Every structure is written in C-alpha cells, then in structure tokens.
Amino acid sequence: MTSRFTELTVDCQDPEGLAAFWCKVLGFEVIDRSEGKVEIGSWVPTVEEVRARQMPPTLLFVRVPEGRTAKNRLHLDVSPVDGSTEDEVARLLGLGATRTDVGQGAGRSWVVMADPEGNEFCVLRTLAPQNRSVS
Incomplete structure (x- = not known):
C-alpha cells in the first residue's frame, strides 16, 4: 500500500491573491475554487492518472483566520x-x-x-x- 503526494496546502489570508501570484510564478492555472479555497496546477488531476503514477502535485490555498x-x-x-x-x-x-x-x-x-x-x-x-x- 502506498500514498501519493497530490497537493501542498498553504494557509493564507487571501487565497485568490496568493493563487494569482503563484500562477504567474509557476505558469500554473486555477483548476478549482470554492468558498475560501483556490487550487492551482500544471494539469487537472484525475483519479485514474494519480492512481497510475506519481504526478506533479497541485497547490491549494486555503483561507484561515490567523496570520503567519x-x-x-x-x-x-x-x-x-x-x-x-x-x-x-x-x-x-x-x-x-x-x-x-x-x-x-x-x-x-x-x-x-x-x-x-x-x-x-x-x-x-x-x-x-x-x-x-x-x-
């Protein structure tokens, strides 16, 4: 049994702003967003691809109330x-x-x-x- 590294989560105050910054840095695109969360990546993950092999992880920015x-x-x-x-x-x-x-x-x-x-x-x-x- 193994696990896959699928995403790195970053706690932040402004998920939209930080996701936009990192998209510009890495050439990523927004692949999902919901209330207080934005996920970016170089590809859109599917369960089948992730199960088959290790794929590049995505970055997930999540709003939290406290600062760094x-x-x-x-x-x-x-x-x-x-x-x-x-x-x-x-x-x-x-x-x-x-x-x-x-x-x-x-x-x-x-x-x-x-x-x-x-x-x-x-x-x-x-x-x-x-x-x-x-x-």
Whole structure:
C-alpha cells in the first residue's frame, strides 16, 4: 500500500491573491475554487492518472483566520528554466515577492524570497541552457 503526494496546502489570508501570484510564478492555472479555497496546477488531476503514477502535485490555498507567526518549516524551491537566476529574481520582485533573510548568510547560490503573504521560498540555480563558446 502506498500514498501519493497530490497537493501542498498553504494557509493564507487571501487565497485568490496568493493563487494569482503563484500562477504567474509557476505558469500554473486555477483548476478549482470554492468558498475560501483556490487550487492551482500544471494539469487537472484525475483519479485514474494519480492512481497510475506519481504526478506533479497541485497547490491549494486555503483561507484561515490567523496570520503567519513564524518562519516556515516547509518552503518551495523554484528554478528558472529560460533565464538567469538574477533575471528571475527581478521578475518575481515585479510580481510582488520580496527578498528576505532567514539567516542564510551571504554568498549563497540561491536567493531567499517571500511571497506577498510572507511565505518564504528559494530561487535556485537556473536550468536554462548555457551558451558555451567553442574555441
């Protein structure tokens, strides 16, 4: 017997706003919404596909009455796929993210940021093809 990782739930104050932010970050779409909940993903899950194999999880944003009180113990890592890490950080800042310090120190290969509700996430190295000149 096994289970599948099907979704990651994020408690938040504004599910619609946070879902919109993360859709722009990840290129996801809203796949379901109900009162106080918005689910986004890169695909629309079906029971048959999930039972057959592990599929990419969705993100579910759920409204809760309390605000965030401490550093996240779980966070997302994102990797740019078609530009540099610096370019992606600039794009995310334009979407409403902020740089944040969680004690990571200087000179790291990743950048710690926070979404509009203060949830930390990291921007890792780029996965974009590197131009290499042949000498």
